[in-house]
Amino acid sequence: MRNYWSLLPAVLVIMGLILVYAIPTIINPQWTSSIMALFRTTSMPDDATPEEARQAAGVLSPQQLKSRRMLAISLVVGALALVGFNVSLNREANGCYQAARAFGAIDGPDTKDPCIEMIYGTFMGDGSRAPTEKSQQPVKYYQRVDGKKPKYLKWIQNAPKYDEVDLLFGTVGKCASDLSVQQLEDKIMVVVDVDAPCPEDSSMSVTPIKLKKPLGDRKIVTVDDEPVTEINPDMDSWFTVLKKLATGG
Incomplete structure (x- = not known):
């Protein structure tokens, strides 16, 4: 019997990525930038400028905040579109399957x-x-x-x-x-x-x-x-x- 279980792994992965990165970034891009800065391994030179120090700390400029937020929104829209497309294909296949079974077809x-x-x-x-x-x-x-x-x-x-x-x-x-x-x-x-x-x-x-x-x-x-x-x-x-x-x- 056909069902929608086959879509769940992909849906869970996509939604997990959205929850972990895209949603926090939409709310406040500075959060994700600061967290990612914690994992940087390159050391900052002693003669670094204030701007370089800001970048090393993950501090974003107003333009960067806007661009990060727009990117996150695009990821959410793209992910939802991908899920919708896959659900649509599965919906069509299940509709045909249910109709065939109703008319008397067997699994094969x-x-x-x-x-x-x-x-x-x-x-x-x-x-x-x-x-x-x-x-x-x-x-x-x-x-x-x-x-x-x-x-x-x-x-x-x-x-x-x-x-x-x-x-x-x-x-x-x-x-x-x-x-x-x-x-x-x-x-x-x-x-x-x-x-x-x-x-x-x-x-x-x-x-x-x-x-x-x-x-x-x-x-x-x-x-x-x-x-x-x-x-x-x-x-x-x-x-x-x-x-x-x-x-x-």
Whole structure:
């Protein structure tokens, strides 16, 4: 299972550096300069000028105080930007992972890069084919896109456009081209048109379906008129991500 633990070492190191150097420097650059002066090993000559004595003691001029403070502020901004960038990438990967798992994908080789390999828009087949096999396999899950616009769709390969899809049906990649969606007057019938169950896989293909008319009270069913389960996976909110970072979840 993916989580945000992988970011914690980098976050702790960055925040530690900020706390040790940048924050005290922003408050009073003279503090850090005086502390660093304690570790200097070069001796001051006997004929040193007052200015050289000030520098050896770590006393900063007004211009140096300003420049040190600006540098510290830049470090804080850069560190926060780096953390935000890494959290953003991890948030996207986790969103794709959660969506793939919700549609039925299992952990496997494709888990390493969820938005590229674990879940993607169907490349072959659009679900419009009529079933031809004597027996078909059930489809377990669907997701409504109309009005909800799940954010993970922005990051997957071959993603459908929000205004061109109403429903998403997930099938393992090897069976995606065998998906059959029949839009009937009283129901939406969805099956995988193969005579043997599709093997579990870590690769999940989602097929977008544009309804010819509003769903209304029509049920979405599969083999033997069993209802297809509606799911609603999406990316974690930033608040949730930060909470998981803080708790290691």
